[in-house]
Amino acid sequence: MPHAPTTRPARTPVIREQPPAGRRTGKPAWYAPAAVLGDAAAAGAPVWAAFAPVDGRNAAAYAIVAALAWLLVRAARDRYAERRLGERDNVGPALKDWPVLVGLLAVVRAATGEESPFLLALAALVPCAPVSAAVHTLIHRHLLARRRSGQAVRRALVIGEAEAVDGLVSHLAKRTDHEFVVVGVCPIGDEDPHDLAPVAARLRRQAPPRMSADSAPVLEAARRLGVDVVVVVPGPHLSGVRLRRLSWALHGAQCPLVVVPGLTEVAGRRVGVSSVAGLTLLNVAPPARRGLRALLKAVTDRLGAALLIALLSPLFAAVALAVRLDSPGPVVHRQTRIGRGQVPFTMAKFRTMVADAELLRHQLAGTNENDGRMFKMRRDPRVTRVGRVLRRYSLDELPQLFNILRGDMSLVGPRPPLPDEVAGYDEVELRRLAVKPGLTGLWQVSGRSDLSWDETIALDLRYVDNWSPTGDLRVLVRTVRAVIAGTGAY
Template identity: 80%
Template sequence: MWLFGETMPHVPVPRPVQTHVIRKQPPAGRRTGKPPWYGPAAVLGDAVGALLPVLLAFTLADSTHAVAYALVAAAVWLLVRGARDRYAERRLGERHNLGPALQDWLVLVGVLAVVRAATGEESPFLLAMAALAPCAPTSAVVHTLIHRHLMARRRGGQAIRRALVIGEANAVDGLVSHLAKRADHEFVVVGVCAIGDEDPHVLAPVAARLDRQAPPHMSTDSAPVLEAAQQLDVDVVLVVPGPCMTGPRLRRLSWALHSEECPLVVVPGLTEVARRRVGVSSVAGLTLLDVAPPLRQGCATLLKSATDRLGAALLIVLLAPVFVVVALTVWLDSPGPVVHRQTRIGRGGKPFTMAKFRTMVADAERLKHKLAATNEQDGRMFKIRHDPRITRVGRVLRRYSLDELPQLFNVVQGHMSLVGPRPPLPDEVAGYDEVELRRLAVKPGLTGLWQVSGRSDLSWDETIALDLRYVDNWSPSVDLEVLVRTVRAVLAGTGAY
């Protein structure tokens, strides 16, 4: 499978992915860029999110400089966001931006701290921090609304770019199929230029053909490509390199396309790698992609471990009344233990005992073998939408994920994390292949991309894809975004059964 662009960390697979996304194609001759109001809306949202809280906080504190503080905070916030390229047209609406907003907020605090020290300003420090706190979440909300609007437009065939794909048949099939499965990107393929005599299996028409051998004259390649691009009124040409599309050949093709002001994008065969892990360098005239390894050690992982344990301990204290109420309802609803303990597989294949509130009848494990033929999942997991073993209270607990609360104790013990892949059963792991085993490279989580992207409604392949995306592209900002999305997923109860 081939990749165009980046899908993480935040990528979003917000709902089960169909085999192909049906999306309208824009008519030829019409450019469908992003709405021009995205930039002003983002700037206005950031300005208001910084100005109003600071103004309100210092006004309530009877400060004589409330207006000045608010104006300075808003101006610095906009400068920080602008300097970090947050208002660039190519970025607006492409992701939720919670992680970048938090990074920018830390820069904002640092800049204002320097200004405070340089000017000798003596406003209460805690008051200032509280006043600045809404900046990041407000910005994230504004950018999320823009993102949702952009995704809705793209599903309707707007704000997208007409693309011509060049490559060998298999490579073209892989790229076009990958793009057709998702609607969260800007490309719609309107034609292909096949290299060689083999026909691609994609639905897009073959607009031109190129010889497998590099031609002696540049025009032999460029003429059919430029003619196809003009006839189809394309906005961009996507090239999938391969044995036939060599570096010198691609370079000559780029000269022809750029002379006609037609953008060229080269698609590497690298999938599910976050943009922050990829760098571009040049060595001896060669353009290289530097792919950084996933985060597995260092300060970030130590911070994750500490945050997991402290956060889980705090949640246990805060949710103690909920624990008591749920335990009592489980005990009154059906005979059997209140807490169900089960062996799961953790990081590196190490087994541990996971706890959860019992949601099934006491002999559920014995009945599972009788229901094996009714499994509705297409992979290793066993899931039935209307499982007869689930109790009345159990259905409510599962819908709102209350049955998972005892796993907070597993997090405190270090067996699990707050965010991570779903903890698998031993019999599931026994059937894993080498790709599926990679999901055991990190601790399993109480919540994760699987839980916030559809849960049991997802296919096995989609589940594995989400888990591997998290394993390969984890960062603290990814965890934070998943935790925020978890609240919405729990309240909605989508895919929980």
């Protein structure tokens, strides 16, 4: 019997609990010592373990040198600064620092005439980057947990026109993985913002002749609310000279200033700051589509798919036999999907539904539980008994490894859409087709079918605009956890 459609409740912003003014809201003091000790152990312990059996007399010295060199590299690259500790899991920075460590130790080796086995020394340094990344990831997760409970945050006062203030405060309120808790707003003009944060002061729409007319109410509000930072959203009535003068007053009072440029979902590595003719410019690099990193992705996709097919061949055979015995019909279901550049291709999956599932879909059109163009039902009557198990653990997706070998798909990317879904895309949604669809991706590791259409599109666009090799690696690691948990798989 068809199930009634499920209406997903709209997400409403919820302001995090505000820490009282005067309470220390910084990061825990143990983050830096933990990071330093973790990095030292990540470099020193493997080196000692590798050399102790062959050169026990010098193993400790080698370990100390490796640990000090790794700490020097990390410190020189500002990895222990409070503003950075815990803000990300540090996989990318650790991988970037590792070649510098190898080069530094090679110079030390040449300068001192050290004759220890080179390959052994190199192998001993291999665990250094992943172990350090794991240490910083634990710190990152601890920081996220504290921020979800309103700790390790900064009390922020937001300045801007009412509509811009509403947009920023609402955006910040929807997430808890950042450091800002808005404790008040200063709208420009007479229009009132929504009641997401109290109005602490109000600025004139036109720039006043005296600086104090802007700075006095802002500084008074900042003092009264005990804010840690002032966040400004520039606009037609707050830009250029007026913003510069306000910054003078804030910095004179030792109050940090953050300016929101209006860009969203742009990775920090793509943004650079420069100064031209006295103007501060944000340089936004285009997404990586060509060059060495794109070549690396293509090679990794093909080699990874070939290796997985070879390793999982017994599983392929077992699943194929289970599908054949469970219900009549072909073992592999082939379906037209749309790939990069709106080019159609034939995607393969192990069959999880009855043979005439496509014909029955029209009868179930009114039972779609997804709020967008994807058709999803938690208890789809067309799914077979074996099919439910395959979907639960994403085993039905395995034949797509052959699509990756042919170059139609990638290991990581957006979900491959159906032609009728693409027919209804707008120009924003079409951007998700700028890259190859993936066997897994941010959608799959963030909730899959439990996500709304808007959430799915937002995740896909974030991937399209900010793809990186380390980002792919993180998605692949999270995929293992998502498959085991089975969240959103139906």
